[in-house]
Amino acid sequence: MENFKLPKTGRRSFLKSTGQLLIGFNLFPLAFCNQKENEASASMYSGIPERPHLGKDIIDSWIRLDADGHVTVLTGKQELGQGIRTALMQIAAEELDVSFDICHIINGDTGQTPNEGYTAGSNSVEGSGSAIRQAAAEAKYFLIQEASRKLEVSIEQLNVKDGIITGPKGEKISYWQLLEGKFLEGEITGEAPIKSPETHNIVGKSFQRAEIMDMVLGKPHFVHDLRFPGMLHARVIHPPTYGAKLRAFDTDTISQMTGVEKVIIDGSFIAVVAKREYQAIKAWKKAQEIAEWDIQKIKINQTEIFADMERNSNSPQEIEKHPNIKSAISKSPKTLKSTYQKPYTMHGSTGPGCALAKWDAQNLTVWSPTQGVYPLQNTLSNLFDLEKEKIRCIGMPGSGCYGHNSADDVSAEAALIAKHLPETHIRLQWMRENEHKWEPYGSAMQISLEAGLNDSGKITSWQTKIWSDTHSTRPNGKAGHYISARHLENPFEFQKGGFSGGSYRNASPLYKIPERELLLYNYDGPLRTSALRGLGAYGNIFALESFMDELAALADVDPFEFRINNLDNGRAIAVIKTLREKCNWEKRDKSGQVGYGLAFAQYKNSAAYFAVLAEIEMIEGNEKFKLKNLTSVIDAGQCINPDGLKNQTEGGMIQSASWTILEAVQYDENGITSKDWNSYPIMRTKDVPDIEVHIINRPEEKPLGAGEAAQGPVAAAIVNSLSSLLGKRVYELPLRKYFDT
Amino acid sequence: MKSFDFHINGKKESFEVDPEEPLLYILRDEFQLSGAKFGCGLQQCGACMVLVDGESLPTCLSPCENFEGKTIETIEGLQKDNNLHAVQKAFVELQAAQCGYCLNGMVISAVALLRNNQNPSEEEIKDALNQVICRCGTHSRFIKAVKRASNPK
16 A cells, blocks of 8 residues: 555545455545545445456456445546546446445556456447446346345345345345445356336436536546655656657756756657656756757648648558449539548647656556556557566546547656656656647548539439548557657657558448449658547548538538438438427528538447537628537437536537637648647637537437547538638638638 | 745645746645646646636746735635535536546636626626636536526526
């Protein structure tokens, strides 16, 4: 047990032993563990004995019932602000038939939780949620069988409510009495009955996220807030450009500064370590000034990027093949061709990357805001040539990441630095410009679309061509994906590997089109790129749904009607029709002063259905526009937590509006020039439109990933709305010059 | 190094420190007040705000000596006698947070606004929160929460 420096909460007594094992990493005694401490009825929750999970097939790997009347859910997924903790606890409470208030949850920790890869692709409710539901059902099934034996009555005669099993004569026994603190090591057989949706009374209701209470009270919550005795603060000095090499560095100048404990130079990797955080920052500033670099220029500038894509891409991958699509299109009575472009965009996390690391003898512990603790463990194992078993990665909430941001890089760097200072907790936090300049961006993309229409407004043929750099360079086992591993004296080579399917995500129209072709031109671009919320779906839906509006105009059909006419998917049609109704489409302002734009997509063509209408107003006397309203309808199947779903969807809509109107990473031959919020502005409160989200709940359907559903459609809706006001189409993002910002 | 007396959340706290060190690091590392966050270190994002004589101000850049003798309130000090401040209450009720990293700046800006203007218009609320960067896109809930806090039900 570590003797942590505790926040002054006056609740140290919570760190207690259960009598079996010491409670493990109870990092912020209770601030972090969602306590419902005011409830006198439940005894205080003191965490669960820490032990490695025993495989995904064991109930106990997902659900633990302690002797004190609590339920602890374990998930390999991370809380990223999407509310997954609450949703997964709701699923567990529902299926177990216990009160939500006694549930707790532990997120990704290689020392405790199952390996569920990355928290990405809007998969957590579909993946982890279904595993937890199954485990909870098995646990309940097992407990009812136990009760049946103890009470000597058949299973059919037993009822369960709030974890209490009642027999026909009113005899009662609780789950906790049955278990007496023992682990549920039964296997998940798949035989336990799953509750039918009409009996649900926890799933489908809005439960509050307990951590929001902690946040408004200013309690420690983030990896940034962790403090350990003797902890030192570190900063890294990144090269001025990709591939730059350190030529000279006067270590003594930095070592002599007040509070500096260590200056690390390993090839072109530079880090400073100091007692106080501000001393580390001063050393970082000085080190930036004195470091001398051999700069490698960025060869392709911003104005050439799309031309370079066309010149220097590989021959296309045929994602959907057609023997002669050009001929199919040209046979149609009406044809259209358009090309769309989106620039590099940033994750732009509000809080810069931060991680802690500590080496003890040959063992490494890392506290990380990563989206995947097991992939992190795997990659650190490669970086240090160390057995995985000697590395523990503990997932901690970070600032919202929206994909592969700095979280993994900063974790690896913290471990690299800590290796030089054994037995010491090293806290590394990036500075703002580290974050802006070194995170992997969402790739710039060019999308060229061509289609044919028949006389009744049906799309007959469609060709998509995409030019894009990769949308995934996550470091899943390969240390060369860590930016600083490439800068070491003995560098790890970065192998981009296969271009992932992320580039053509959502490029294939959901519309029923008999003849189609999809070509992907993989491009090795000048900037570092990886997964940003929605991956290629953002650019692809922006293009596809812009083009749908152009085709609707060509067919002279109302945009709602045109989409409905070209769909045969009932749920897709339902979200579009519901949106038409919710936004009073027939009664819209037709004065010409207001622009409306519709867009629709089913994320990944397999997850949530989402339709949105954007409303833009002209600002009198200045020829600029203002985004006034975004109204949307989402069908994410069975809705676990309606308010949580709305919150995440609203957020996706505003974030996408910001990308669409304002954002483009700026760079020149000497490096990235978007280095802070002035040089890379994002949407602030004054420019935020009114937001409305309507849910179509389908309790009988499986839950569908929703976290990225809004990104692409909102872009197209804004472009469609703006184009209708301008009276001409807009093909390039961002739309900044048109807006009053 | 110099010794300073800070008045934080109703208490006098003394600390010896480099006078140019920004207040943020002292709050977080010495007084375990980690509600205020480092966001940019450039006074551009508002993650680090506290109330200084009632006004919401960033703490990431300005030397701590500038705060001596001033009344400092942090998000941790808003709750009085176990009762949430109306702004805190409204943020919880409306679940106005996603990742929550910006929440300190939003809450502190809202408290400062409502102390000067008990019934702000939507435009005034947007103005007051504009200095705080939120990347999750929770703005519309923040605006609603401040409205609710100004007119508690």
